Amino acid sequence: MTTKKYYAVFKGREIGIFTSWAACEEQIKGFSGALYKSFKTREEAEAALGLTDRALLFQVEPKEVNLWKTQNKILPANEFIINSVCVDASCIGNPGEVEYRGMHTATRKIIFHKRPMANGTNNLGEFLAIVHALAYLKNQGSHLPIYSDSETAILWVENKKVRTKLVKRDSNKEIFDLVERGLKWLENNEYTNPILKWNTAYWGEIPADFGRK
RNA sequence: ACAU
DNA sequence: TAATGT
Ligand SMILES: [Mn+2]
Ligand SMILES: [Mn+2]
Numbered sequence: 553m554t555t556k557k558y559y560a561v562f563k564g565r566e567i568g569i570f571t572s573w574a575a576c577e578e579q580i581k582g583f584s585g586a587l588y589k590s591f592k593t594r595e596e597a598e599a600a601l602g603l604t605d606r607a608l609l610f611q612v613e614p615k616e617v618n619l620w621k622t623q624n625k626i627l628p629a630n631e632f633i634i635n636s637v638c639v640d641a642s643c644i645g646n647p648g649e650v651e652y653r654g655m656h657t658a659t660r661k662i663i664f665h666k667r668p669m670a671n672g673t674n675n676l677g678e679f680l681a682i683v684h685a686l687a688y689l690k691n692q693g694s695h696l697p698i699y700s701d702s703e704t705a706i707l708w709v710e711n712k713k714v715r716t717k718l719v720k721r722d723s724n725k726e727i728f729d730l731v732e733r734g735l736k737w738l739e740n741n742e743y744t745n746p747i748l749k750w751n752t753a754y755w756g757e758i759p760a761d762f763g764r765k
Numbered sequence: 766a767c768a769u
Numbered sequence: 770t771a772a773t774g775t
Contacts, residue, residue: 641769646772673773674769703768704774715774752768 558597562587562634567658569597587634632755633748634658638699639685641677642762647718650674650727652681654688655760657699664688671724676716676731678705681760683734686743697746701758706747712738 559570564579564586580586591597634657641652650672653665664684669677682705685698700706708714712735720728750758757763 643773646769648772675773678769678773701769702774705769707775717773749768 555592557590557592558594559588559590560597562589562658564588567634567660569594632657632699632751633697636697636699636748637663637685637689637745638750638758638760639678639681640701640758640760640762641674641681641705642764643672643674643677644668644764646674647671647724650677651762652677652684653760653762654681654685657759660759666730669724669727669730671718671721672727673716673718675702675704675708676714676718676727678702679708679714680727680730680734682706682709682747683737686745686747687737687741689745690741690743695744697748699748699750699758701750701752703749706749709738709747 556571557573559573559576561567561570561576561579564583566579570576570579576588576590580588636657637654638657639652639654641650643650649668649670651666651668654663655661656663666680666684678700679702682698682700686709689696689698714731714735716731718724752758
């Protein structure tokens with residue numbers, strides 16, 4: 553008897569888990585740069601795609617592992633870690649109404665979304681998005697890397713310090729309170745997730761983008 | 766100049 | 770076109 557296999561497709565026409573070789577092949581045959589792997593159980597396949605909190609127990613292709621361990625924040629053109637979380641912020645006016653969200657890069661599943669906050673800046677939103685991802689992933693026991701397109705926000709997270717010029721007002725108390733909470737979280741928690749620069753020029757808009765530009 |  | 774940031 554042949555054992556059923558589960559195919560995790562990382563790069564292909566469609567991203568996801570397929571339960572037959574035929575279905576998998578449809579996604580990867582003739583697809584340049586296709587990346588996939590078979591697993592014995594659905595759980596392993598889901599974990600490999602980063603859909604569960606045991607992702608690291610089933611780490612995937614050597615190529616991906618090497619990329620994972622790189623210290624470089626900007627990887628070579630057309631090489632990014634699809635088994636990752638990406639974040640982005642968007643605002644209507646700057647300063648203005650700021651929201652942010654995080655998404656699993658491979659599947660485009662939205663994993664968190666902060667509703668708009670009044671009178672914030674783009675950079676505060678980008679900062680909060682990264683910190684939210686760090687806290688979320690730590691709670692999940694996940695070491696997945698985090699992509700942001702914001703040089704400013706990445707720096708602020710690394711420094712555990714924001715250098716916003718925005719003046720505190722009654723109207724932006726919510727976002728400043730959240731920033732304060734984020735900074736406290738960074739002070740009081742360790743994290744293992746690499747924070748990587750999304751290279752928009754090579755790869756196009758970060759998948760978490762709100763599509764308003 | 767670079768990144769949003 | 771204008772603002773947020775290094
Ligand atoms: Mn952005
Ligand atoms: Mn965006």
